[in-house]
Amino acid sequence: MIIETTDLTKRYGHQTAVKDLCLKVEDGEIFGFLGPNGAGKTTTLLMLLGLTRPSAGAAAVCGLDPLRMAREVKRHVGYLPENVGFYGDMDAVQSLEYVADLNGIEVRAARKKIYELLELVGLQDHARKKTGAFSRGMKQRLGIAEVLMKDPKLLLLDEPTLGLDPEGAIQMIGLIEALNRSRRITVLLSSHNLSQVQRISHRVGIMIAGQLIAAGSVEDLARERFGLGDKVYTLEEVYLEYFQEA
Ligand SMILES: Nc1ncnc2c1ncn2[C@@H]1O[C@H](COP(=O)(O)OP(=O)(O)O)[C@@H](O)[C@H]1O
């Protein structure tokens, strides 16, 4: 398991944002982390990164405790927050040079990699455009290039398709799938885009009001809910069924 949490809990005052979460993500898979707004998805990601302290329970990410080994965990784990920020007057190459520098990569050595990554995320024609003029989709893809600078084993992507037009969302989903296939990067992504999540996720988890109420492949969850039968259920049908039950 590349991610394993045991009764991971986060309380804010009297409110429990994440409750007794036991989440397992296998090495090499794409795991779709689903749930309505306020379900506790972002809070979970922050705990996995050691960016917020659990109230109870434990997490292991790449075999490491993110609280004690935050720096080591960050070396292996790329995190794309919901809103990626860039210095708007830097162009794409400068932004990535800046990140390379922060990661201790020598600028000249980083150059080749920067152009490779810009090509990989489809921004090669915008290498010298200021990021302030980037669309949301371009920013998201530059954010992916940024986290790939450190050759992560695991990507934590928080709503990577939110606010993208359909074409942008399809590009982003295609990119995530390609990274998983060709670089064997494990991906945990939170999303509301159920059809796109279904396309690429090996397994999904449904989080409602801080609790993981189901986890498995879409077929497994459908069978659990609707029993055996010939009908093939979509993730949307399965999700709504669990949601109404909760
Ligand atoms: N820093 C915080 N202080 C207080 N409450 C918070 C904080 N962050 C999140 N919450 C609350 O925790 C719950 C889970 O939020 P979040 O993890 O952002 O959910 P999601 O990402 O699934 O939309 C929400 O009710 C939210 O209001």
Ligand SMILES: [Mg+2]
């Ligand atoms: Mg969130």
